[in-house]
Amino acid sequence: xxxxxxxxxxxxxxxxxxxxxxxxxxxxxxxxxxxxxxxxxxxxxxxxxxxxxxxxxxxxxxxxxxxxxxxxxxxxxxxxxxxxxxxxxxxxxxxxxxxxxxx
Amino acid sequence: xxxxxxxxxxxxxxxxxxxxxxxxxxxxxxxxxxxxxxxxxxxxxxxxxxxxxxxxxxxxxxxxxxxxxxxxxxxxxxxxxxxxxxxxxxxxxxxxxxxxxxxxxxxxxxxxxxxxxxxxxxxxxxxxxxxxxxxxxxxxxxxxxxxxxxxxxxxxxxxxxxxxxxxxxxxxxxxxxxxxxxxxxxxxxxxxxxxxxxxxxxxxxxxxxxxxxxxxxxxxxxxxxxxxxxxxxxxxxxxxxxxxxxxxxxxxxxxxxxxxxxxxxxxxxxxxxxxxxxxxxxxxxxxxxxxxxxxxxxxxxxxxxxxxxxxxxxxxxxxxxxxxxxxxxxxxxxxxxxxxxxxxxxxxxxxxxxxxxxxxxxxxxxxxxxxxxxxxxxxxxxxxxxxxxxxxxxx
Numbered sequence: 388x389x390x391x392x393x394x395x396x397x398x399x400x401x402x403x404x405x406x407x408x409x410x411x412x413x414x415x416x417x418x419x420x421x422x423x424x425x426x427x428x429x430x431x432x433x434x435x436x437x438x439x440x441x442x443x444x445x446x447x448x449x450x451x452x453x454x455x456x457x458x459x460x461x462x463x464x465x466x467x468x469x470x471x472x473x474x475x476x477x478x479x480x481x482x483x484x485x486x487x488x489x490x
Numbered sequence: 491x492x493x494x495x496x497x498x499x500x501x502x503x504x505x506x507x508x509x510x511x512x513x514x515x516x517x518x519x520x521x522x523x524x525x526x527x528x529x530x531x532x533x534x535x536x537x538x539x540x541x542x543x544x545x546x547x548x549x550x551x552x553x554x555x556x557x558x559x560x561x562x563x564x565x566x567x568x569x570x571x572x573x574x575x576x577x578x579x580x581x582x583x584x585x586x587x588x589x590x591x592x593x594x595x596x597x598x599x600x601x602x603x604x605x606x607x608x609x610x611x612x613x614x615x616x617x618x619x620x621x622x623x624x625x626x627x628x629x630x631x632x633x634x635x636x637x638x639x640x641x642x643x644x645x646x647x648x649x650x651x652x653x654x655x656x657x658x659x660x661x662x663x664x665x666x667x668x669x670x671x672x673x674x675x676x677x678x679x680x681x682x683x684x685x686x687x688x689x690x691x692x693x694x695x696x697x698x699x700x701x702x703x704x705x706x707x708x709x710x711x712x713x714x715x716x717x718x719x720x721x722x723x724x725x726x727x728x729x730x731x732x733x734x735x736x737x738x739x740x741x742x743x744x745x746x747x748x749x750x751x752x753x754x755x756x757x758x759x760x761x762x763x764x765x766x767x768x769x770x771x772x773x774x775x776x777x778x779x780x781x782x783x784x785x786x787x788x789x790x791x792x793x794x795x796x797x798x799x800x801x802x803x804x805x806x807x808x809x810x811x812x813x814x815x816x817x818x819x820x821x822x823x824x825x826x827x828x829x830x831x832x833x834x835x836x837x838x839x840x841x842x843x844x845x846x847x848x849x850x851x852x853x854x855x856x857x858x859x860x861x862x863x864x865x866x867x868x869x870x871x872x873x874x875x876x877x878x879x880x881x882x883x884x885x
Contacts, residue, residue, distance in 0.1 A: 413882045416865065417875040450873050460874055489875055 419487035422477050426486070432465060433477055436488070439469040450478075491597045491608060492722065493615065494634035495578065496624040496641075500591025502531040504570050505563040505781070512558060520559035521547055523783070523811030530562060542669070561781030565774035565818070568784060574619060576727070581618045584724035592670065594631050596722055612646045629656045630719035635670050636663050636689075656717030661690030674711040677704060681711075689715040732820035733757045746814065747804055753819040754796050754803065767792035767825035768799070773806055775814035783810055790852070792825020850884050859883070 425435040433441050446466040453460050462478040469475060477488050497503075502519050506512045516539060519530025527547040539554040551557055571590040578585050582603050583595035597611050604614045612625050626637025628649035633656040640663075641647040649659045660667075665681050665688060668674040686692050692700075693715040700708040713719070733756040735749050757763075757771075769792045774784040785806050793799050803819075850862040862884040869877045 413880050415876050416879045416881060419876060452873050 417490055419478070419489045422486045422488040424477060424479075424486035426479070431463065431479065433467055433486075436467070436469065436475055436477055439471055439473065439475075441467045442470045443468045445474075491627050491629065492594055492631050492634040493583075493597045493608075493612065494626045494628075494631065494638040495593045495595075495615065495619070496626070496635065496638035497574075497591040497621075498624070499531045499533065500571070501562070501567050502533065502560065504567045505560045507563075512560060515558060516541075516554050516556060517558045517560055518550060519543075519562050522562050522564065524809060529559070544675070561777075561779075563782045564784035565776070565782035568772070568774075572728075572730075574621075575725075577618045577620065578615060579727050581614050583615065584722075586722045586724045588670075589672065592635070594634060594722060595724065597627060608648060609646075612648075616646070628659070629653060630714075630717060631722065632656075632667075632671065632714040632719045633660060633717060636660055636667055639663075639667060639670070653717040657693060657715070660715055660717060661688065661693065663689045665689060665692060668711055668714070671714070674707055674714065677707055677711050680704075728822065729762070729824070730820070731757070731760060731762055732818055733760070734816065734818040737815050737817060746807060746810070746817070747800075749817050750803055750807055750819075751796075751800055753817060754799050757819055757821065758794065758796055758799075763821075763824075765794075765827050767794040767827070768821055768823075769825040770821075770823040771799075771803070772820045772822050773803055774818050774820070775810060776816035777810075777812040778815050779812045783812075783814075785809065786822065788823075791848070 423437050424433045426432065427434050432444050432447070435441060444465060444467050446464075448464050450460060450462045450464060459482065461481040463481055464476060464478045466474070466476050475488060476490060477486055479486055499513070502517065503513065505519055506517070513533050514535065516533060516536040518532040518536050518541060521527045521529065528544050529541065529547055529550045531543050532541050532545075532550075536550075536554060536557060539557075541550045541553055541557070545553075567590050571587070575585050575587055575593060578593065578595065582600050584599070585593050585595045587593045595615075597608055600611045600614075601608070604611050608627055612627065616623065616625055622643045624638045624641040624643060625646040626634050626639070626641045626648070627646065628634040628637045629652050633649050636659065637647040637649050649656060665686055666678050667689065668678045668681070681692065686695070692712060695712070697709070697712055700712045704711070733753050735753055737746075737749060757768075768789065770786065770788040772784060772786050774782060776782050787803060787806055789799070789802055793802075853861040860883075863881045864884050865879050866882045867879050870879075872878050
């Protein structure tokens with residue numbers, strides 16, 4: 388079983404805008420960018436990212452943050468190594484859906 | 491009312507020198523050594539083959555195999571153009587040079603000085619130039635350029651009125667006139683290919699459509715075609731301070747460095763410098779193979795130190811395409827008598843910060859306000875990666 392995520396962006400960056408983001412030409416680094424991920428149906432681990440086959444999962448962790456305000460964040464992160472040797476970090480947005488790559 | 495002075499094919503004429511017969515055949519200015527391989531100004535016979543200034547060299551030779559290439563003479567052009575500008579300034583004109591062969595000035599301040607009529611001002615300017623030139627006058631710079639393009643040497647063309655009259659005058663003019671302004675020169679060809687043959691047709695296009703297709707240069711061209719233009723920015727008449735060295739044998743390498751050293755020392759010793767620093771200089775050379783070479787060198791900071799000047803100029807001298815038989819160094823702009831004051835105590839951190847600040851200033855001047863940013867940790871311990879650091883203006 389597999390699925391491709393092609394839904395529209397949930398703009399996690401917009402949620403993250405804080406006091407510094409409001410300043411003139413300031414912009415944030417490490418913004419999530421949408422990724423095309425083929426995920427395993429059982430445990431949800433990525434099997435292919437942007438066409439690159441995942442060789443091994445190095446680590447997985449859950450981030451739950453900002454639950455005290457109106458824009459909570461709930462993400463399942465995966466750090467993986469692809470067959471071409473790339474070390475990638477992707478997350479699945481558990482609230483709005485969608486997969487994103489992030490460094 | 492703006493007056494435009496146009497000397498068509500000025501650079502080609504200067505480079506051809508007394509070989510006037512060249513201008514009657516298919517001739518073009520060869521590309522400058524080390525620059526992009528595109529021809530410069532072309533003769534009317536070469537234009538008949540569809541060659542324009544800026545045509546790639548290979549394409550120009552393919553269109554006209556018998557095309558004669560004249561080595562460019564940038565130093566000669568700059569000298570001759572400067573003399574003409576000084577002649578115009580000598581009748582009271584505050585001149586804005588657009589490029590060699592094209593200059594504009596406002597006639598308003600000269601009317602009372604020269605008899606009260608525009609025709610009289612044009613006549614005085616024509617006499618001051620002491621060489622054939624086309625003169626046109628109009629409500630805007632671009633309109634004056636269009637008028638000068640249609641004028642004859644002995645019959646200036648005047649477009650009276652304001653913006654509406656300028657737009658009406660420009661409407662039937664060919665779109666190729668946009669080549670006369672460096673901001674819009676690249677637009678002439680694509681517009682011609684799209685079937686827009688006149689400025690009137692360009693002015694009739696929806697502004698939004700022009701903006702979408704051609705961006706800022708397109709919007710500017712649209713404004714020009716509608717009779718609008720920016721204000722004149724007359725130059726400050728420069729002080730002439732130059733040193734020249736005839737080289738008995740064509741020199742290159744270490745000997746040329748020695749010649750440069752001598753030139754720098756001579757220039758700094760000139761009394762007319764009055765202790766001021768130098769901000770920008772022009773290094774030029776007459777090449778043994780014919781033609782000249784010219785390079786404008788703005789210093790990172792105003793200098794009066796011969797050693798630092800030599801360091802900056804020696805690098806440029808290595809770009810010389812051939813051995814030189816004459817080398818000259820001229821001041822284009824002076825700096826203040828004293829440069830930035832150093833701190834009394836040699837504080838390494840203060841010096842480093844000052845240099846960094848200057849580097850940031852120069853980077854921003856060259857590439858915009860976002861050229862120098864720094865990474866600032868705002869929530870270094872955040873579990874959400876995009877909240878940890880931001881890019882922010884350097885200072």
